[in-house]
Amino acid sequence: MSRILIAEDEQRIASFVEKGLRANGFVTTVVGDGDAALAHVVAGGFDLVVLDLGLPRRDGFAVLQAMRQARVNTPVIILTARGSVNDTVAGLEGGADDYMTKPFRFEELLARVRLRLRPADRTPEVTVLRNGPVSLDLRTRRAETPEGMVDLTAREFALLELFLRHPGQVLSREQILSHVWGYDFDPGSNVVDVYVRTLRRKIGQDHIVTVRGMGYRLG
Amino acid sequence: MSRILIAEDEQRIASFVEKGLRANGFVTTVVGDGDAALAHVVAGGFDLVVLDLGLPRRDGFAVLQAMRQARVNTPVIILTARGSVNDTVAGLEGGADDYMTKPFRFEELLARVRLRLRPADRTPEVTVLRNGPVSLDLRTRRAETPEGMVDLTAREFALLELFLRHPGQVLSREQILSHVWGYDFDPGSNVVDVYVRTLRRKIGQDHIVTVRGMGYRLG
DNA sequence: GCCGAAGATGAGGAAATCTTCATCGACGGC
């Protein structure tokens, strides 16, 4: 699978991103400052870089600039603090391929990573996820089950997508929280329970199974 | 282009659907009762049927059943009144491929028509619409312009999609209203104006041009 | 330049979605 360099100094976020990407089959390397990031990128071997703008020693802009000057065309996804729109624009003009404002949901980052890697690995884009009787059209955001077709809200959609991308696997509330809601969401909340319920109401009770003490599982 | 049979007795809706489909390059035929619908379908020559359930002389169910018994496999999209969920389920089990509850927005119907015709014409699915500097990813619902990338709300997305599917063409407020909001929306409203404004705010002022006395145009 | 009509804009209220909270019920260990 593809190799991804994560350049991020905040420990919490770095590990959030790393765990998530590894769980999805990517090979990851984490570096905590700009110099290291640049060295790794130029040395080669990475298919994509997740680059925080606020790195110590040499900030993200400088890394990006040096990279492009060295004619390294590895796709770059920038991480930036919310509100710093100017950063964003400058980043994109400076040669980044995409950006994410913090805090972000892991699934969003994942979607962008997949998007940027696809041209390279020539895999056609998946537009419908399916698992047994449940299917989800990613374009129209509609789910289809034996009970009929239903339109989903944004959260319901994100949750069902997560389940469909990990069929049969038990997902803990924490995993679901970080993937669908984001890494800085209150872990004491029971939003996941509530949304599992609304999903079950819409697509039918039987598809999402409760695994007591562990979490939920699809199929 | 593909030929579509519209079986609908309400004049207003029939013409709404017919105009819209023609404007998008489809060849249409309208019939107002179930007998005529069945006769046309069995005679052949249609690639898809838009079928109202509440037809006179022979209702939609009967038409669908007779069609399938006659081994006609033309895809069928059912139109049904909101709330009659049982109808919907029964319809799908009876061999329909998709359904729409009235009132519906034209763009939604169009999306489903395209979806059902695609397998036949082998055209790969479009996931990114582009026009000059403006592009829209239909999967992530994100727009990209020289000013950066922006996330769109549902309405903003539907509006921009409409513009991108008809680049350079002047769209009247009425057209936009019926396509994005639905055929029974108050024509005296200025929602279109308001949403054009929010879109301009997000993607930049210059892309959507006002054509005084006529409507708006992209590019 | 003046006037009327068309479009732009800001703000407020309505509706839908999302999140939290309190309570109820079910399961498993003992």
Place this chain on the structure above:
DNA sequence: GCCGTCGATGAAGATTTCCTCATCTTCGGC
């Protein structure tokens, strides 16, 4: 079977999106 913990559920409150309305600005004919 009893109790404690975990999950299910309903409903209220917060937030976001959507739509309407009143006002302001711009355009084009005269």
